[in-house]
Amino acid sequence: MPAAPTTVIGTASRAPDTRKRYRRILRFAGWNLAVTWFFELLLPRIGLTRIAERTRPKRMQRFARRFHVLAVELGGLMIKVGQFMSSRLDVLPPEITKELEGLQDEVPPVPFELIKQLAEAELGLPLWRAFTWVDETPVAAASLGQAHRARLAPADAADTGLDAVMLKVQRPGIDAIVEVDLAALRRVGRWLSHVRLVSDRVDAPALVEEFAATSLEEIDYLHEAANSVRFADDFAADARVGVPQVVWERSTRRVLTLEDVTAIKITDADALRAAGIDPADVAPVFAAVMFDQLFTNGFFHADPHPGNIFVTPLAPPADARPGDPGDLDDASETDAAVAHPWRLTFIDFGMMGTVPANTRSGLRKMLIAAASRDGKGLVAAAQDLGVLLPSAETSELERALTQLFARFGGMGFAELREVDPREFRDFGVEFGHVVRSLPFQLPENFLLIIRAMSLTSGVCSALDPSFNLWNSVEPYAQQLIREERGNLAQDLGRQALENLQLAWRLPKRLDDLVTRAEEGRLVVSNPALERRVGRLERTARRLISGVLFGAVFIAGAIVRADDAVFGTVLMIVSVLPLLHALFAGRTGPRDR
Structure with missing residues (x-):
């Protein structure tokens, strides 16, 4: 097979061109990760959360514009990354999704x-x-x-x-471009795997590999x-x-x-x-x-x-009239x-x-639970899918979902836009810590599922601004429920066996509970209270370190006027409590 024309990627220029492309992608990612770390992690640690929140919309818009320029200039998989971000209306702010909406339409054609x-x-x-x-x-x-x-x-x-x-x-030479882009994205994925805020929620390298497999199939x-x-x-x-x-x-x-x-x-x-x-x-x-x-x-x-x-x-066929005899297929x-x-x-x-059979079963359960406004069922389906680890304490999440369904369930996007933003804010304040503390993660095969559902919702809303996805979900869920009834006997048998096993173990568990109470070994846990106490303890320790830093630094500045060496040493030593104030609790146990 003849090589691609040298006017696109020549033999002599291929290596430097690809290295330049690779470095440019990494520079862009590295700079924006550093900016995000500074505003979203560092400033909140030193009590400057309001600055981070106030500047967030402009920072997101600035990032999206810069990525837009990068994607149009480089093309290749950067366009695909931008398209994916523009479809993530569920997790990315409108400042990003709106800026990247028309990215596909701006790709320049090849001569x-x-x-x-x-x-x-x-x-x-x-x-x-x-x-x-x-x-x-x-x-x-x-x-x-x-x-x-x-x-x-x-x-x-x-x-x-x-x-x-x-x-x-x-596009001529696209194989080489895809290879370089994937190498850069793999490096960024490894960077993200060391950021706990990201690694707790998603396996970034695995996500990149899924994107890579899809991209290689596309070409x-x-x-x-x-x-x-x-x-x-x-x-x-x-x-x-x-x-x-x-x-x-x-x-x-x-x-x-x-x-x-x-x-x-x-x-x-x-x-x-x-x-x-x-x-x-x-x-x-x-x-x-x-x-x-x-x-x-x-x-x-x-x-x-x-x-x-x-x-x-x-x-329809010109000669098709009701009641005409003819071939059954033609009639249908x-x-x-x-x-x-x-x-x-x-x-x-x-x-x-491709949705594996077990994942498809979990998705069906999630759809049925959502249509039934069943918070507990939705949590169970999330655990089946691997979105939520089975070990998670979910009672608070179930309560949050129940309240969410009670207030907002069944609303379309047009109706949600009419809701007072303060209601969403109050809900977020009340249950935000619950969601953040739970071990959510994004399974590998969910990248394309989320993309497909995001685009589906967007197209339907464009066709009909008042379109309510629930109106399509509910009859479909009812159909799935009817299909699930075929396995009802098996489900009832399985449930009866589980109840029998529970009844068999119950006397022993009650006896063990009474024994522990008598011996004073019964411990009652309140996760929310423990989280608050833990946060207060860490805040107090960091506050003390901050005061100590200020005292030692000021003392060093005063002493330095008479004794330059000792004063300088004091000012340098003051950095230690400052570092503790900034990073205390970073490697300690997480809030659960």
């Missing part, structure tokens, strides 16, 4: 001559022999490749039954083609979903030829209305299709942003077209996720 050279090298023949026409202006330019409209040569058109196709070609177009076939098989009997056909004879690892299925972009409300389609009708169907992928099929589109989903109007197709005179057409299957 067609370079695309043509790579495509011909991959296909092993001139483009004019494979296609009767190729549009030199790309339809879309993404971070890893770009797409051009084309028409198949007559022989291929006769074999496939297709004429209009989409020619998707990788293998044969893998993408196989994904599209599997996805099409999952929805073969579902009239709501369409998938483009693959032209295998004109596809390789770096070139992919697909049926051109371009239609109405899912969030183009004006075009939908012009076609007689109400955007508000599309939102629940899209949500239901995504739920089917996640909770039923276990194989889902992990990048369902608006550019990857079309709404394709369906024209006609009924589906009448019920929904359009379908959702998915494209770009490079980023797909």
